[in-house]
Amino acid sequence: MENSSRHSSTVTDNNPRTLRVGSWNIGTLTGNSIELVKILKKRKINIACIQETKWLGTNTKDVDGLKLWFSRKSRSRNGEGILVDRDLRDQVVEIRRVDDRVMTINLVLGGITLNVINAYAPQAGLDKEDKRRFWEDLDKVVRGIPLTEKLLIGGDFNGHIGSFSNRYDDIHGSFDFGDRGEGGVSLLDFVNAFELVTASSSFQKREQHLVTFRSVMAKTQIDYLLLQKGDRGLCKDFKVIPSENISTQHKLVDMDLEIRKKKKKKRVQYDQPRIRWGGMTGGKAQEIRMKLVGMGAWGSSGDTNSMWARTAGCIREAAREVLGVSKGCTSRHQGDW
Incomplete structure (x- = not known):
């Protein structure tokens, strides 16, 4: 060979x-x-x-x-x-x-x-x-x-x-x-x-x-x-x-x-639904803040890592409810995110 x-x-x-x-x-x-x-x-x-x-x-x-x-x-x-x-x-x-x-x-x-x-x-x-x-x-x-x-x-x-x-x-x-x-x-x-x-x-x-x-x-x-x-x-x-x-x-x-040269198919990735952060306004931010207070996001205790994980989870949950999420099908183009 x-x-x-x-x-x-x-x-x-x-x-x-x-x-x-x-x-x-x-x-x-x-x-x-x-x-x-x-x-x-x-x-x-x-x-x-x-x-x-x-x-x-x-x-x-x-x-x-x-x-x-x-x-x-x-x-x-x-x-x-x-x-x-x-x-x-x-x-x-x-x-x-x-x-x-x-x-x-x-x-x-x-x-x-x-x-x-x-x-x-x-x-x-x-x-x-x-x-x-x-x-x-x-x-x-x-x-x-x-x-x-x-x-x-x-x-x-x-x-x-x-x-x-x-x-x-x-x-x-x-x-x-x-x-x-x-x-x-x-x-x-x-x-x-x-x-x-x-x-x-x-x-x-x-x-x-x-x-x-x-x-x-x-x-x-x-x-x-x-x-x-x-x-x-x-x-x-x-x-x-x-x-x-x-x-x-x-x-x-x-x-x-x-x-003929092979035509490359456009690669499509299927991700988890993403939060529409681009829709953030002053009113939306205030609404998210009120939800975080109600969740007790700032009252978590324990070591630094566990406190951050708790607070970050609360932020994501509140943002999903207020801002909504994407459909989840993405390519390199970010669409309306």
């Missing part, structure tokens, strides 16, 4: 910003890092989840102004990374590399805490134990994110959710591609459990802007961007970009998400 210095955001209530998030299985970063960054800059992508980096180790690297966090602890796996552009790199406050298949970064944008998770699911032919461990790790990471924080997930899930929603009507917009497979069922069950949605299913697109993997033998959709169900209205667009290539059969996917 790493920490970075906090940086104030320029996001305001009147000037929301659009955050463009992408995901791409690039095959390898070796020899491709500069070309990758050029494409991300051209497409104005702020944050990119990338899979199959092939760079061994857990490290951070500056790539032509963008900051890359990558992880590949084992040569038997292909690794992954997250790239953040120049404007946001200093707003990353935490990085967590769970393993070579799940990593997350945490950013603060205009008072909003945003968690971005990169996920790289095992391929269909791999051991079931690897798949179980992947979903357990991803499940644990998401459960650890407070409900008050925002969540985005990008990755290669190696599963087909298909073009029909069937029993997933609430999270599937029926705008995806192909037929559903076993991996797609696992993904939809995960999405449903955490009240997420797939961005791709919310927008009607032509086939070329839905297919994320294309080869001589097949074309399908296995790369996804997920967001919280409550933020579906903030997602302004999703698309696959078929024209960009980096020696890979996977295509770049991205979505535009509107980020």
